[in-house]
Amino acid sequence: MSEEVSRGATSGASGEASLGAARETAGGGEPGAAGGPVVETRGLCMRYGGAEVLRGVDLSIRRGEVVALLGPNGAGKTTTIEILEGLRKRSAGHVRVLGADPEHGDEAWRARLGIVLQSWRDHRRWRVRELLAYLARHYTPYTGPGRPGPHDPDELIARVGLTGQANTALAKLSGGQRRRLDVAIGLVGRPELLFLDEPTVGFDPQARREFHDLVCGLRDQEDTTIVLTTHDLDEAEKLAHRILILLGGRIAIEGTAAELAARVAGRSEVRFTCDGRSHAHTVEDATGYVRELFARHGEAVSDLEVRRARLEDVYLTMVREFESGRRTSWTDVSP
Amino acid sequence: MNARMVAVRAGLARGRIEFRHNAGQVFGYVLFPVIALALLHFLSGTTVAGSGLSLGTWAIPGVLAMNIVFTGLMGLAMTLIMERDDGTLLRAKATPNGVLGYLVGKVAGQAAMSVATLLIVLVPAGFLFDDLRLGALSSWLTLAGVLALGMAATLPLGAIIGALFTNPRDFRFVTLLLMGLVAVSGVFHPLAALPAWGQWIGQAFPMYWIGLGMRSAILPGELSEAEIGASWRHLETVGVLGAWAVAGFVIAPIVLRRMARRES
Numbered sequence: 001m002s003e004e005v006s007r008g009a010t011s012g013a014s015g016e017a018s019l020g021a022a023r024e025t026a027g028g029g030e031p032g033a034a035g036g037p038v039v040e041t042r043g044l045c046m047r048y049g050g051a052e053v054l055r056g057v058d059l060s061i062r063r064g065e066v067v068a069l070l071g072p073n074g075a076g077k078t079t080t081i082e083i084l085e086g087l088r089k090r091s092a093g094h095v096r097v098l099g100a101d102p103e104h105g106d107e108a109w110r111a112r113l114g115i116v117l118q119s120w121r122d123h124r125r126w127r128v129r130e131l132l133a134y135l136a137r138h139y140t141p142y143t144g145p146g147r148p149g150p151h152d153p154d155e156l157i158a159r160v161g162l163t164g165q166a167n168t169a170l171a172k173l174s175g176g177q178r179r180r181l182d183v184a185i186g187l188v189g190r191p192e193l194l195f196l197d198e199p200t201v202g203f204d205p206q207a208r209r210e211f212h213d214l215v216c217g218l219r220d221q222e223d224t225t226i227v228l229t230t231h232d233l234d235e236a237e238k239l240a241h242r243i244l245i246l247l248g249g250r251i252a253i254e255g256t257a258a259e260l261a262a263r264v265a266g267r268s269e270v271r272f273t274c275d276g277r278s279h280a281h282t283v284e285d286a287t288g289y290v291r292e293l294f295a296r297h298g299e300a301v302s303d304l305e306v307r308r309a310r311l312e313d314v315y316l317t318m319v320r321e322f323e324s325g326r327r328t329s330w331t332d333v334s335p
Numbered sequence: 336m337n338a339r340m341v342a343v344r345a346g347l348a349r350g351r352i353e354f355r356h357n358a359g360q361v362f363g364y365v366l367f368p369v370i371a372l373a374l375l376h377f378l379s380g381t382t383v384a385g386s387g388l389s390l391g392t393w394a395i396p397g398v399l400a401m402n403i404v405f406t407g408l409m410g411l412a413m414t415l416i417m418e419r420d421d422g423t424l425l426r427a428k429a430t431p432n433g434v435l436g437y438l439v440g441k442v443a444g445q446a447a448m449s450v451a452t453l454l455i456v457l458v459p460a461g462f463l464f465d466d467l468r469l470g471a472l473s474s475w476l477t478l479a480g481v482l483a484l485g486m487a488a489t490l491p492l493g494a495i496i497g498a499l500f501t502n503p504r505d506f507r508f509v510t511l512l513l514m515g516l517v518a519v520s521g522v523f524h525p526l527a528a529l530p531a532w533g534q535w536i537g538q539a540f541p542m543y544w545i546g547l548g549m550r551s552a553i554l555p556g557e558l559s560e561a562e563i564g565a566s567w568r569h570l571e572t573v574g575v576l577g578a579w580a581v582a583g584f585v586i587a588p589i590v591l592r593r594m595a596r597r598e599s
Contacts, residue, residue, distance in 0.1 A: 117422065120421060120422025123423060134345060137436075
């Protein structure tokens with residue numbers, strides 16, 4: 001990708017940063033405490049020894065929203081999610097998840113969360129159905145009006161496509177099967193808020209497609225609020241209402257996939273071959289550029305390809321700019 | 336039903352499932368006491384002071400007590416260290432009352448394993464050594480009581496050790512300590528034969544008392560003469576083991592919560 005794209009992202013950022021926050025989602029207008037954000041952080045900081053992993057993360061996630069947390073390795077995605085899950089003690093900042101501070105969330109609070117951890121090697125001798133049924137039992141006391149209790153393990157196993165492995169020991173599952181079980185475990189208590197930490201690692205394309213359908217179902221039919229981390233930009237684009245990019249311990253930018261792509265507003269990449277040499281240019285006005293191209297070179301131009309900037313281009317540009325130290329923030333650009 | 340009770344019952348189910356998974360390991364647990372008993376069988380020439388009982392027979396309850404402490408305490412500690420590392424504990428933390436269910440399951444599974452080990456060794460021993468009182472119901476009731484109390488006293492210690500140590504290699508230290516404890520716990524020889532300081536150290540720890548209780552259960556009554564105070568000291572046994580159990584059950588959850596917080 002060329003330099004122009006980078007600058008395009010820069011100039012486009014100024015007016016767009018707040019767009020994501022203004023978006024309406026289902027259930028956003030509920031009255032009372034239930035209408036407040038499901039997840040809220042202000043100035044969330046995390047230090048490991050001398051290393052600052054999070055330097056002031058501000059988040060607000062509404063009921064029914066699906067939010068993807070993106071960022072390079074070591075950006076603090078897992079740390080953020082573990083703090084929200086109440087599995088890690090933060091260094092500083094304000095955090096509310098489902099109305100409680102995760103550090104002091106009680107078991108009834110925990111029963112409203114679904115947690116898909118990063119891949120582990122636990123319970124290797126347990127069978128799929130055995131483990132799911134065992135974990136489901138813990139949720140049975142937390143039923144009531146509007147809370148139907150845990151899923152039937154067999155139904156859930158079928159839903160994640162593991163019926164054939166229901167009596168298989170976890171140690172004998174493939175990586176993708178194991179991950180699907182992890183997702184089932186996250187869902188077993190019918191969570192209001194579901195955390196997915198790199199859920200599709202090790203999935204083949206078909207399993208990935210099935211997982212995406214599953215998440216879309218949760219999003220559209222069950223109104224589950226979902227926070228997921230991923231490295232897969234297409235996945236983020238497909239599943240999430242809103243994408244947050246974490247760079248250097250802060251939310252560098254957020255918005256819908258379309259909004260983020262608009263940071264390179266109208267920019268496209270034009271590739272062509274002219275007199276046997278291939279060219280690639282990133283331009284603002286692709287149509288005008290191509291018109292002029294033909295006017296100048298006519299028949300000499302071949303293999304023409306015009307491609308709009310995709311989310312991946314935006315993301316890679318930002319990471320590169322950040323890592324080269326040229327920019328550390330995209331949200332507070334002065335006009 | 337109360338949510339914690341649900342978790343306790345789930346934990347018992349967990350104990351049953353994991354006992355089934357680990358049933359194959361019972362032979363590993365049985366190996367040491369069987370070797371010890373085989374050696375003791377050859378000690379039939381030596382008798383315990385003031386009685387006609389062979390030292391070999393006398394030592395059986397002590398060896399079994401030692402085995403309960405070793406397997407229960409070390410088994411639980413090892414499991415905790417391993418499962419903290421492989422994500423099992425994290426999974427438990429992510430589940431409502433999951434840590435409670437996990438602990439109940441671990442203790443139940445380990446206890447079942449200890450009982451199975453004991454039975455596998457004790458029943459054949461009853462045929463091999465004539466003087467064991469295994470025919471009387473009272474023997475088995477006392478045995479069950481001592482076992483329950485002994486495991487209540489030692490299993491929380493296993494959980495605490497598992498929470499304090501992060502590396503199985505640091506464990507050699509604990510193993511050495513336990514070995515030293517065997518020497519002053521009257522396992523292979525009546526404690527009364529030891530110098531006073533040795534007797535005091537031995538009597539401060541559960542191993543001696545579990546052994547004493549088990550001797551009272553399966554040895555002929557007159558053998559109490561060989562013990563300190565020429566008595567089975569049931570009251571003191573309940574007192575000391577009870578104190579260890581209470582301390583363990585108070586401290587273990589605190590240490591485990593600390594560990595769980597540190598862990599992610």
